[in-house]
Amino acid sequence: MDAAQYLRKSRMEEGMDTEEVLAKHRKALAEYAAANGIHIIETYYEVVSGESLYARPEMLRLLEDVEDGKYDAVLCMDLDRLSRGRMKDQGIILDAFKDSGTLIVTPEKTYDLSDEIDDELAEFKTFMSRREYKIINKRLQRGKAQTIRDGCYVANAPYGYRKVTIDRKPTLEIVESEAAYVRMMFEMYADGYGCVAIARHINTLGAKPRRCDAFNRSTVALILKNPVYIGKVVWDRTKHVRKGARGNPKHITIQQTRDHWVIVDGLHPAIIDKELFGQVQDIMAGRYIPPANDGTIKSPLAGLVKCAVCGRNMQRMGTNTDTLYLLCNTPGCCAGAKLAFVELRILQHLQRTLAELSIETPAVRIKDTSAQEASLAVIRKEQKAADAQKSRLYDLLEMGEYDIPTFRERMAKVKDKIAALEQKEAELLLVIDQAHTADPAELARRIKAVLDAYDTSDAAHRNALLKGVIQTVWYRKKKKTAPSDFQLTIDLKYN
Missing domain, CATH: 3.90.1750.20 (Putative Large Serine Recombinase; Chain B, Domain 2)
Incomplete structure (x- = not known):
């Protein structure tokens, strides 16, 4: 039987080292699988502990693979590890296993959700674990409030x-x-x-x-x-x-x-x-006036402008004269500029783009993306190697080859590498997608709608309008240059 294993630290294990807990669980499940003829072909390590399903990236990845019928079963230490969040999330998880016919295997019991009794038992256990979670959380909050006082x-x-x-x-x-x-x-x-x-x-x-x-x-x-x-x-x-x-x-x-x-x-x-x-x-x-997130958008360029040198988001800064600036937080990086100057330059770019686009332009403009697709294949190969390296690190920790500090140091490097590869993958997919589905006529209509509504909109609405037609604005400016002497590279959303 081909199976995956899902590892997640429980509420009762809070305060314990995450890597040690997951390594212990992985060893226990490996022994159980070997004794019961189960072949583990993939491991999902959940190192975050979000209550919401959407705060658990490894669970989301697991559900996609379960829905695709990739495994006969999924191993976990107990049913609570899979589903202890909101009732809505519990239903999504259990339905994925039920619809795909994937078994849930724990050292205590195997759940076949196509069986009515197992299905009802799983629903009951997840309901009770949710209730237990709420009780524990209330106790923690009361204890935390007391220590605050x-x-x-x-x-x-x-x-x-x-x-x-x-x-x-x-x-x-x-x-x-x-x-x-x-x-x-x-x-x-x-x-x-x-x-x-x-x-x-x-x-x-x-x-x-x-x-x-x-x-x-x-x-x-x-x-x-x-x-x-x-x-x-x-x-x-x-x-x-x-x-x-x-x-x-x-x-x-x-x-x-x-x-x-x-x-x-x-x-x-x-x-x-x-x-x-x-x-x-x-x-x-x-x-x-320091920039602060109070739940409202104060800048029309929020989340849009990135430094072309270091890749970080440019930050809004206000002064006591109410003049707003865009600054890069990286020391010694790009010089800042007045936010109004950057905003005006972006609008001028949209106006020029609108003038260049013609409604009679063919609906689809296909570009050659063979180079991007080749790069994407290389990146995915590197991702696979990095994932294998991550799995080997846990093996070496279990065998005692690494101590905990060494394990953490090497795991951090692997995770940084995986994150960088994922970012490159997302950027290439966006380029390929735009090249194959670019519709200049539709883009022209959307840019016109932005320009028509821009002057009468507040900062939050302007931000939403710009994000509807712009993917990223890359900003570059040398030190000790004129206030308006900066360069922008604007990536538009063609679809």
Whole structure:
């Protein structure tokens, strides 16, 4: 019997190392499969723990393969690993197995959903696991609320601190090698230096942030605004809106204003004194308006313009004179420009494109994509090799060839490689798709509709209009050049 195995950490295993848990489960399922004549041909590692089905990418990939009839069965440690989310999601998962005739195999029991008794039992077990999940979640929230009130709850250790437990309470202790840079940031800002200058200076001194290669304007600004450095614990700085909750097409994270934060005295020691912290906050309040996501779109170019040098999204920045700029957060990268100049240049490009397109142009314009298709084949071959390498890493961990730190380091590199290949694959597929289905007449009609409605629209509507005809705007500008001396490469949506 050909089968896949699905590995996912359960709620009861929270706090345990994910790689260790999944390696243990993989070994147990491999032993069960060998004893029962089951041939495992694919493994799906779910390293995220989202409640929603759409927050579990490996489960979505598994369901596609199950619906295609790729496997006779799917192995998992128990039924809860497959389906413990919302009732709607549970129905989607169970229906996929039932319609395809794929068995669900656990060390405890095999479920054949074409059998009425197994089908009812699976529905009952998933219902009970969902109820158990809600009870556990409520307990966790009550416990978290209490630790917040006690001033000892810390979700993540910010730069300059590490998490510790004192008297069974989670808190922070100072990492002096990082705290020295934190003090330097506050002192330099109070002396009149900007976030970009501070980032450049501490990068040259060898400072390394936790989640990226180097400090930039945004990471410095976040540190300067964080009350944790004066011994406070902050809660509710963000809130989450689920996909579809407000008609939004995807899950969004909203940065809440300071008056919505919950700030209490923490148990951890302060790195910065309150006087210096207050001085920095006063300077920041009068110097610029930091961009923040409050659930609304304020820029017509949001998510459209990318730096052509580093590939990152250009960020909107407002000043106290209400002039908006587009800036690249990568230190030493492209120079910024006024947002209005970039917006005008994009509209002018659309006007020229509309003038060039003719309604009588043939409906389909086929381009030669043999080079792109050859590149796509190479990328998919590399993806297959990377997936095999990822699987071998787990084997080597189980055999004791790697220790946990080495495993994590090598797994991170493989994951980065896979992500880069997936990005290249998506870009090539878009080019091929546009080349084969490009309809200039339809594009002309859509561009005309955008230009006709643009002047009377607000920022959010303008953003939606532009995204209807533009895939990406690539921005490039050299340092110390004229304000309007920048170059744009605009990828249009032909279909």
